[in-house]
Amino acid sequence: MTQERPLTEAIPLDGQALSLRGYEQVGGYQGLRKALREMSPQAVQEEVKKAGLRGRGGAGFPTGMKWSFVPMGDNAPRPKYVVANADEMEPGTFKDRYLMEGNPHQLIEGLILAAYATQADVAFIFIRGEYKLAQERLAKAIADAYAAGYLGKKILKSDFALEMILHVSAGRYMCGEETGLLNALEGKRANPRSKPPFPPVAGLWGKPTTVNNVETLANVPHIIAKGLTWYQSLSRSRDYGTKIYGASGKVKRPGLWELPMGTPMREILEEHAGGMRDGLRFRGVLPGGASTDFLVEEHLEVPMDFIEVQKAGSRLGTGTMIVLDDHTCPVGMTSNLIHFFAQESCGWCTPCWSGLNWAKQILAAMEEGRGEPGDLDKLAFQTKFLAPGNTFCALAPGAAEPLQSALKYFREDFERHILEQRCPWKS
Amino acid sequence: MLTVEEREEIEAELARYPTKEAVCIDAMKIVQRHRGWVSDESVRDIAELLEMSPADLDGVATFYNLIFRKPVGRHVAMLCNSVSCWIMGYEKMHKHLTDRLGIQFGETTPDNRFTLLPIVCLGACDHAPAMLVDNELHTDLGPERIDQVLEAYK
Numbered sequence: 004m005t006q007e008r009p010l011t012e013a014i015p016l017d018g019q020a021l022s023l024r025g026y027e028q029v030g031g032y033q034g035l036r037k038a039l040r041e042m043s044p045q046a047v048q049e050e051v052k053k054a055g056l057r058g059r060g061g062a063g064f065p066t067g068m069k070w071s072f073v074p075m076g077d078n079a080p081r082p083k084y085v086v087a088n089a090d091e092m093e094p095g096t097f098k099d100r101y102l103m104e105g106n107p108h109q110l111i112e113g114l115i116l117a118a119y120a121t122q123a124d125v126a127f128i129f130i131r132g133e134y135k136l137a138q139e140r141l142a143k144a145i146a147d148a149y150a151a152g153y154l155g156k157k158i159l160k161s162d163f164a165l166e167m168i169l170h171v172s173a174g175r176y177m178c179g180e181e182t183g184l185l186n187a188l189e190g191k192r193a194n195p196r197s198k199p200p201f202p203p204v205a206g207l208w209g210k211p212t213t214v215n216n217v218e219t220l221a222n223v224p225h226i227i228a229k230g231l232t233w234y235q236s237l238s239r240s241r242d243y244g245t246k247i248y249g250a251s252g253k254v255k256r257p258g259l260w261e262l263p264m265g266t267p268m269r270e271i272l273e274e275h276a277g278g279m280r281d282g283l284r285f286r287g288v289l290p291g292g293a294s295t296d297f298l299v300e301e302h303l304e305v306p307m308d309f310i311e312v313q314k315a316g317s318r319l320g321t322g323t324m325i326v327l328d329d330h331t332c333p334v335g336m337t338s339n340l341i342h343f344f345a346q347e348s349c350g351w352c353t354p355c356w357s358g359l360n361w362a363k364q365i366l367a368a369m370e371e372g373r374g375e376p377g378d379l380d381k382l383a384f385q386t387k388f389l390a391p392g393n394t395f396c397a398l399a400p401g402a403a404e405p406l407q408s409a410l411k412y413f414r415e416d417f418e419r420h421i422l423e424q425r426c427p428w429k430s
Numbered sequence: 431m432l433t434v435e436e437r438e439e440i441e442a443e444l445a446r447y448p449t450k451e452a453v454c455i456d457a458m459k460i461v462q463r464h465r466g467w468v469s470d471e472s473v474r475d476i477a478e479l480l481e482m483s484p485a486d487l488d489g490v491a492t493f494y495n496l497i498f499r500k501p502v503g504r505h506v507a508m509l510c511n512s513v514s515c516w517i518m519g520y521e522k523m524h525k526h527l528t529d530r531l532g533i534q535f536g537e538t539t540p541d542n543r544f545t546l547l548p549i550v551c552l553g554a555c556d557h558a559p560a561m562l563v564d565n566e567l568h569t570d571l572g573p574e575r576i577d578q579v580l581e582a583y584k
């Protein structure tokens with residue numbers, strides 16, 4: 004049996020975007036038709052909840068549950084908002100760009116369904132400024148959706164109305180953090196907000212707002228159109244559906260593959276990514292983008308889903324893996340990652356900006372042959388301060404993950420840098 | 431002063447948002463599209479139009495990477511320095527670019543042709559190393575490929 008790939012199988016292979024007609028021909032907007040014809044907003048929420056869809060933006064929060072926090076009914080504050088988080092700035096992550104460039108209507112339909120399920124009035128697609136091609140294709144697709152009656156007033160002749168706005172951001176990792184994103188949309192610096200209240204209760208301009216990742220939303224039309232039994236059968240695990248996995252680094256065939264949720268890491272890296280380039284050995288992997296803990300050879304059999312990757316000591320994150328080989332310096336890689344997080348820290352909390360800058364300097368010095376004996380303890384100490392609960396948002400704990408796990412799995416490499424007073428990978 | 435065209439483009443955005451402030455990043459990007467960068471004078475003009483204080487607007491401007499508060503060259507080249515590109519040879523590409531252009535990050539060539547900047551992950555990690563020139567993506571970079579890309583921007 005060939006495996007179904009609902010999110011990507013209709014994406015044209017010639018690099019073009021799937022048109023509105025093309026999307027309709029493969030069943031596009033049937034989920035929306037069905038919802039408007041025969042389902043209440045609560046029924047849509049319930050279906051997504053039962054399907055077990057979990058957020059693909061990094062944290063894996065159950066989507067239907069998030070929607071159920073939105074106040075409903077005639078007395079709910081208005082207008083209500085939904086936002087597609089298309090900021091995709093997590094280093095090593097390149098799945099949302101592919102989905103938006105290849106099948107923009109799938110995201111639009113998913114966002115309309117999220118709006119219907121939460122009775123929202125306005126939908127934003129918050130996209131990073133660098134994604135020019137995706138912006139052009141989404142702008143056209145939104146215009147086509149308006150013209151075809153999928154957006155605007157009286158959608159498909161029902162009483163449901165929705166405006167959709169493409170918002171192009173101006174670049175900063177913090178804009179992807181849910182509440183930083185809300186501030187960015189309001190024209191402010193993208194500092195995070197204190198929670199509670201959570202956005203589904205009080206978000207954009209104080210009104211209920213639901214933020215979901217692009218890949219999360221792309222799942223929704225299929226769940227509604229084909230039902231949850233079908234949806235759950237796609238997966239090989241207790242986290243349902245398919246997942247878009249990726250691999251970058253020195254594998255033979257870097258790329259993206261939509262596979263059953265729970266596909267083992269080894270299968271993805273060996274069968275799909277073709278294994279390591281000739282002459283190189285696998286040393287480790289960040290399983291879901293820059294802000295996840297390293298896993299190593301002993302973890303290769305781990306099924307890539309939220310539950311199992313967490314058991315192995317890391318997180319599924321975005322599901323796009325960054326592979327470390329034996330000709331690449333693990334200290335240099337960690338230094339690059341921490342440099343990124345230090346630069347993108349918004350400066351609000353001391354453990355984050357001062358801790359990350361300190362760690363950045365220690366790692367850079369180590370790479371330059373100026374490491375000192377106490378450095379590893381200092382770095383380990385910093386990861387404690389960056390841990391969850393000490394900071395305002397998840398950037399700092401996310402930064403701690405690759406650092407703490409690099410110290411654990413590549414300790415000898417760190418020690419060699421200090422002992423030899425040089426980076427052994429630099430000739 | 432804002433041109434009539436800039437003003438009209440900003441006003442079109444105002445219609446879509448509930449507050450004037452919400453449009454401020456778009457407004458700066460509109461001005462930047464016309465003039466290449468956002469000067470102190472433009473900050474004051476935009477702030478006045480949107481009923482914000484220039485200091486608040488400047489605070490927003492400096493937060494975002496894609497708003498340029500200093501003049502840039504005719505073309506802006508941005509080299510990805512994030513982790514997948516780093517693994518795939520970022521440092522060599524960086525050296526090649528800076529040698530070739532004779533400038534460091536943050537600088538502009540004397541003939542005003544290129545400004546060179548670092549940028550975070552461009553979502554092209556399976557085709558690393560990657561760079562943007564004037565917001566167009568170029569991937570699978572090597573020294574020769576970089577030379578070809580630069581040639582295309584006069």
Ligand SMILES: Cc1cc2nc3c(=O)[nH]c(=O)nc-3n(C[C@H](O)[C@H](O)[C@H](O)COP(=O)(O)O)c2cc1C
Nearest residue numbers: 058059060088090091092179180181215216219397
């Ligand atoms: C610093 C930071 C950056 C983030 N960037 C993104 C992003 O670019 N895209 C995204 O979907 N989620 C991002 N997230 C996660 C969001 O906060 C949020 O959890 C997500 O958009 C929710 O969508 P989901 O439930 O559909 O996954 C980021 C989180 C943090 C802490």
Ligand code: SF4
Nearest residue numbers: 349351352355394396
């Ligand atoms: S953890 Fe870092 S990025 Fe998040 S609010 Fe604090 S300082 Fe800002």
Ligand code: FES
Nearest residue numbers: 510515552554555
């Ligand atoms: S790390 Fe350079 S494009 Fe992703």
